[in-house]
Amino acid sequence: MSHKPYKQFDKSTPEYWAHRAAYKAEKYARKAAKYAYKAADAAVVAAGQAALVGGAGLRDGGVDPTRGGVDPARGASQGAVEVPDEAAAEAAHTTVFYRSQGILPSADRPVKPKRKQHVLTVLKRTELTPHLVELRLGGDGFAGFTPNEFTDAYVKLLLPTTQSGLVPPYQLDALPSHLRPVKRTYSVRRVNDDSIDINVVVHGSVGVGGTWARSVAVGDQVALLGPGGKYRPDPLLSHVFIGDNAAISAISHSVEQLLADNPAARAEVVIFVAHESEQLEIPAGENVRTQWLVVPNYPVSDTHMADAFADLDLPDLGSGGVQVFAHGERGNIKALRRLLRQRQQPRNQLSISGYWAKGRNEDRFQAEKHEPIGQIEED
Numbered sequence: 001m002s003h004k005p006y007k008q009f010d011k012s013t014p015e016y017w018a019h020r021a022a023y024k025a026e027k028y029a030r031k032a033a034k035y036a037y038k039a040a041d042a043a044v045v046a047a048g049q050a051a052l053v054g055g056a057g058l059r060d061g062g063v064d065p066t067r068g069g070v071d072p073a074r075g076a077s078q079g080a081v082e083v084p085d086e087a088a089a090e091a092a093h094t095t096v097f098y099r100s101q102g103i104l105p106s107a108d109r110p111v112k113p114k115r116k117q118h119v120l121t122v123l124k125r126t127e128l129t130p131h132l133v134e135l136r137l138g139g140d141g142f143a144g145f146t147p148n149e150f151t152d153a154y155v156k157l158l159l160p161t162t163q164s165g166l167v168p169p170y171q172l173d174a175l176p177s178h179l180r181p182v183k184r185t186y187s188v189r190r191v192n193d194d195s196i197d198i199n200v201v202v203h204g205s206v207g208v209g210g211t212w213a214r215s216v217a218v219g220d221q222v223a224l225l226g227p228g229g230k231y232r233p234d235p236l237l238s239h240v241f242i243g244d245n246a247a248i249s250a251i252s253h254s255v256e257q258l259l260a261d262n263p264a265a266r267a268e269v270v271i272f273v274a275h276e277s278e279q280l281e282i283p284a285g286e287n288v289r290t291q292w293l294v295v296p297n298y299p300v301s302d303t304h305m306a307d308a309f310a311d312l313d314l315p316d317l318g319s320g321g322v323q324v325f326a327h328g329e330r331g332n333i334k335a336l337r338r339l340l341r342q343r344q345q346p347r348n349q350l351s352i353s354g355y356w357a358k359g360r361n362e363d364r365f366q367a368e369k370h371e372p373i374g375q376i377e378e379d
């Protein structure tokens with residue numbers, strides 16, 4: 001039997017046409033309600049984006065009609081389609097719900113970024129090597145940035161996809177995941193009076209951060225979070241700094257600070273790179289020995305770092321007289337961690353972490369920190 005009740009009447013009767021009209025009216029009202037709901041959803045996205053591009057007066061969640069948006073809270077009936085009252089009410093209800101959840105900005109509950117974003121300007125761009133770009137970041141936004149005293153200090157850049165057209169700062173909570181900028185982590189190479197320098201590895205044509213650094217220009221803006229960090233070398237101890245291209249910045253910063261605190265400090269520096277052209281000057285001291293180890297297509301195994309560490313002429317590590325700073329590709333860091341455990345390196349004299357993982361972008365790499373594969377400290 002047909003679910004269309006008017007079909008019980010003969011087409012030639014007025015009842016057929018009256019019931020058919022009522023049926024269609026109800027059907028399209030239902031559809032309108034559904035699409036008004038979708039419009040409310042789209043308005044959430046549009047409101048977030050409009051706020052980002054500086055749309056004044058959009059904080060109350062309304063969408064600027066001149067941008068062709070829809071204001072569900074006002075029962076909008078822009079364009080050709082009239083939205084029935086009940087559909088508008090449902091859309092308004094949705095908007096209120098989003099506001100109550102803090103998803104949609106409102107006058108009394110603006111959506112704030114969870115962590116403070118600093119919008120800095122690229123003041124200088126220098127190619128240190130064909131694979132390493134130094135960026136000086138400063139400008140007006142630097143006034144709100146508080147550097148820390150750690151030599152492994154790092155910031156998280158927020159890099160939007162080019163298609164999104166977003167400009168910083170970003171209302172991260174208001175953005176749907178596909179529009180959210182990606183985060184990429186970079187060490188602070190040095191802190192200047194009015195800026196910081198970061199060194200970004202350009203690793204071929206892949207990677208959001210690497211390709212961004214290759215094309216970014218002086219005057220461009222970038223939002224970042226941070227700084228984080230927790231290590232600073234003890235000037236009274238001996239040191240091993242071991243890492244790869246991603247750790248050049250943190251190692252250079254650390255050695256520089258160590259020598260400033262104790263020019264006679266002893267240190268072994270070991271850095272793995274894939275090309276000879278990636279070598280650059282590391283701060284030099286009378287008791288600092290630096291080795292650049294060139295491994296084409298690095299890493300081709302997980303044991304480059306552990307093997308190099310085993311070759312170093314070091315005192316008994318168990319005595320705690322040697323501080324070890326080890327950062328770089330995750331597989332190598334995990335193997336080195338195993339060796340350090342065997343050699344009884346005290347945990348409190350060890351700064352160790354994966355900075356990246358082969359075949360993983362940073363989003364995946366960070367997510368895997370909660371999975372066994374991402375754990376540096378294995379049982």
Ligand SMILES: Cc1cc2nc3c(=O)[nH]c(=O)nc-3n(C[C@H](O)[C@H](O)[C@H](O)COP(=O)(O)OP(=O)(O)OC[C@H]3O[C@@H](n4cnc5c(N)ncnc54)[C@H](O)[C@@H]3O)c2cc1C
Binds near residue numbers: 203247362
């Ligand atoms: C605390 C911390 C500090 C860091 N400091 C620095 C720093 O100062 N400078 C720096 O360049 N990086 C640094 N890194 C590492 C950097 O965050 C990652 O390398 C990040 O993946 C780079 O992002 P991307 O968008 O270029 O590549 P992604 O999009 O994340 O990755 C794309 C592909 O590139 C590969 N890849 C990623 N990094 C490298 C690399 N270094 N060499 C070769 N292939 C790579 C990945 O395996 C993946 O297959 C740091 C990481 C941490 C956690």
